[in-house]
Amino acid sequence: MLMKNTINWEWNIWKDNFCQTYENKGWIPVKYDFSFKYIDGGTLLDYALKKERLLLEINKDMDNKILIDIRSAGLPDFVTNRINRQFLHKTEELFNELRSLEHLIKKNPIENKKESNQTTRDNNSRKKPCRTCGNMNKKNRYHLESACWFKNKESNIKSKNNHEIETELIEKTNSSTINQNKAFTK
Known part of the structure; x- marks a missing residue:
């Protein structure tokens, strides 16, 4: 476009070309x-x-x-x-x-306040704290017990990076089996 339109061209021509080129089509x-x-x-x-x-x-x-x-x-x-x-x-x-x-x-703002107060009262009466969170001393948490993060966390505990403990246990069991075998042979 720059090559085609020189500096000598009028602004209207430049403007029209830019608009045609960059308009949303x-x-x-x-x-x-x-x-x-x-x-x-x-x-x-x-x-x-x-x-x-x-x-x-x-x-x-x-x-x-x-x-x-x-x-x-x-x-x-x-x-x-x-x-x-x-x-x-x-x-x-x-x-x-x-x-x-x-x-x-447009509703009356007083009516809107009354409606919102009633809905919050109804919601508060329906809310019950999660028992799992209550047992863990994390009170005032209102959600479904099936969706409780702590319940899911307890059931999904995975052992990671316990390689050292495993080797110690294996060594202890191996040494205890060796000691038992020696006791049987005597």
Whole structure:
């Protein structure tokens, strides 16, 4: 490219050549744009705007009806069930519908606290300490006894690097057998 484009060429030509050479021509951005879905935590309108931007980066000539359908496909089912598809002809109409359904997504923070407190109480009442860890004086460890690391460790003890001990035992047994043989011969 450098050999072909000399310093005398205009910046627009350089820019176009670089963009054509190094643009992403694969399917990864297309797959991402089509599979982009609403994730809890954001507003529905933010999702719709970002999805529109992603889709228009792929194809600027996309029809409004298709844009509306693809955006709606990424929304949660309880939201799309409340949107009347027949009356949506422009993206602005979808935005208005999403603004009116925003209350479905945002929950009352007090309700969230109550729910989280109940779930932690329920989880605490169900938790039981591991007996294997309790017997080893490692208290307050909550996991299944079948998955206990210490239980598995005790059952899988392997002797390693005991060569010296083995040779001593062999020598002792050999010397004791020799002594026994001498006692029998006398």
